[in-house]
Amino acid sequence: MTKIKSSEKGSSLITRRKLLAKGSAIVAGGLAAPAILSTSAFSAMKTIKIGGAVPLSGPVAYWGISTMQGFVDGAAVINENGGVMVNGEPHMIEVINYDTKGEVADARAATIKLVEQDEVKFVYSQAAASTIGMLQVTEPAGVLSIVACWGYLKLYGEDYPLHFRAEMSDYEQGFAYIPFMQEHYGKSNLKTAAFIGPNDQDGFDCFFSYQRLLKHYGISDTGVEYFNWEDTDFYPIVSKTIRNKPDFIVTSPAPPGITASIVKAARELGYKGPISSPAASETNTILEVAGEHAHDVVLPVTNVAPSTANQIAIRDRFTKRFGDFNALGGNYSWWIYSLAQAIEDAGTAEDTSAVAEAMAEVVLEDTYVGRVAWEGQEAYGGIKRQGVYDCYTTLIENGEARIADIRYPELPDSY
Numbered sequence: 001m002t003k004i005k006s007s008e009k010g011s012s013l014i015t016r017r018k019l020l021a022k023g024s025a026i027v028a029g030g031l032a033a034p035a036i037l038s039t040s041a042f043s044a045m046k047t048i049k050i051g052g053a054v055p056l057s058g059p060v061a062y063w064g065i066s067t068m069q070g071f072v073d074g075a076a077v078i079n080e081n082g083g084v085m086v087n088g089e090p091h092m093i094e095v096i097n098y099d100t101k102g103e104v105a106d107a108r109a110a111t112i113k114l115v116e117q118d119e120v121k122f123v124y125s126q127a128a129a130s131t132i133g134m135l136q137v138t139e140p141a142g143v144l145s146i147v148a149c150w151g152y153l154k155l156y157g158e159d160y161p162l163h164f165r166a167e168m169s170d171y172e173q174g175f176a177y178i179p180f181m182q183e184h185y186g187k188s189n190l191k192t193a194a195f196i197g198p199n200d201q202d203g204f205d206c207f208f209s210y211q212r213l214l215k216h217y218g219i220s221d222t223g224v225e226y227f228n229w230e231d232t233d234f235y236p237i238v239s240k241t242i243r244n245k246p247d248f249i250v251t252s253p254a255p256p257g258i259t260a261s262i263v264k265a266a267r268e269l270g271y272k273g274p275i276s277s278p279a280a281s282e283t284n285t286i287l288e289v290a291g292e293h294a295h296d297v298v299l300p301v302t303n304v305a306p307s308t309a310n311q312i313a314i315r316d317r318f319t320k321r322f323g324d325f326n327a328l329g330g331n332y333s334w335w336i337y338s339l340a341q342a343i344e345d346a347g348t349a350e351d352t353s354a355v356a357e358a359m360a361e362v363v364l365e366d367t368y369v370g371r372v373a374w375e376g377q378e379a380y381g382g383i384k385r386q387g388v389y390d391c392y393t394t395l396i397e398n399g400e401a402r403i404a405d406i407r408y409p410e411l412p413d414s415y
Contacts, residue, residue, distance in 0.1 A: 046091045048349045051114035051123045053134045055102035059229045060127045066329040067126040074336035084340045100130040107133025128202035144352040151202030158381025166335045166387040170252040170278040171209035175409035176391030177300040192220045194246035199226035206252045222246040238265040253279035260289030267293035281328040283401040294396045302327045303392035330368035338362045360384040379415045
């Protein structure tokens with residue numbers, strides 16, 4: 001397992017609540033006349049360790065690396081502005097990452113190391129296999145977890161009170177991007193849809209979510225096709241999908257490379273309807289692979305044009321710190337701020353149950369994805385553990401990407 005640590009320390013003191021209140025002015029422009037602390041003062045500060053059991057290599061590394069970047073950058077910003085204030089005492093954040101390779105066994109081993117050796121009380125993960133391996137350790141150990149995982153719905157909710165899903169799944173996104181598509185393409189032109197997803201529990205659960213969405217919006221399901229993660233030829237799957245002439249296709253959860261291959265195959269086989277990919281969240285790969293065939297591609301939660309001061313600051317910091325920036329990394333950048341605020345609100349970095357209850361009530365108003373709140377109380381046994389935020393939907397038309405819509409999901413009362 002590859003280990004990456006980040007414990008950058010800054011030189012100014014400000015509470016997390018004040019940092020969030022000041023918002024983009026602090027993040028973009030820095031603090032005026034910061035108080036300078038000596039090295040000995042920082043060495044005397046307490047540390048909050050946050051562990052990442054994430055895929056940094058393998059087929060879903062794109063997602064894992066983006067998640068890791070959000071925590072490393074956020075920790076640096078928080079530390080530079082005085083750390084997390086727990087009952088008036090500053091705490092620095094240390095981020096420790098281990099590569100799970102996207103495998104359950106590796107994720108379990110990484111999480112055991114984080115919990116038992118590194119003594120972390122907060123762990124984050126990405127994608128189904130890593131999340132499963134992580135949960136086998138975190139929940140019994142009383143460790144709070146934050147993840148991006150859309151499947152394995154039984155491993156979520158009231159039986160896992162320390163488990164938060166920070167990324168909107170294709171289900172929550174659907175209450176934003178499907179209304180947009182109906183408005184943009186015409187409701188009468190989107191009466192049927194087909195689904196393409198991975199051949200695992202993650203894909204099966206996403207198909208279940210997709211079916212619920214279609215029923216909610218009165219759209220007929222024309223069928224489902226599943227791919228294997230090692231697949232490189234998507235023409236046979238796409239050929240079967242378009243045989244039933246769906247008005248649009250949804251691929252979920254498919255990273256940018258697979259989405260691009262599906263788009264290219266569909267267009268070359270003559271399919272002209274919209275293709276939505278709720279998990280791709282990045283345009284460069286799709287434009288490079290699909291080329292001239294990149295048209296009518298709908299990418300929910302993909303902010304390709306940061307506009308607020310805070311969004312621009314996040315983009316610029318990521319570019320400077322990591323050498324590049326993608327919209328998905330921006331999407332994940334708020335997780336650590338929600339956790340830091342919850343620790344301050346709970347007044348403890350030790351009692352994870354108290355932190356979990358505090359985090360359920362955290363609302364952030366100015367993130368890369370706009371307004372963020374924790375929802376799902378009606379759907380998940382009376383607890384709010386699902387992150388929901390403004391859906392920036394990007395549309396690729398004629399080889400060019402643009403933000404076409406921004407809206408908070410119109411969630412049903414049952415959610």
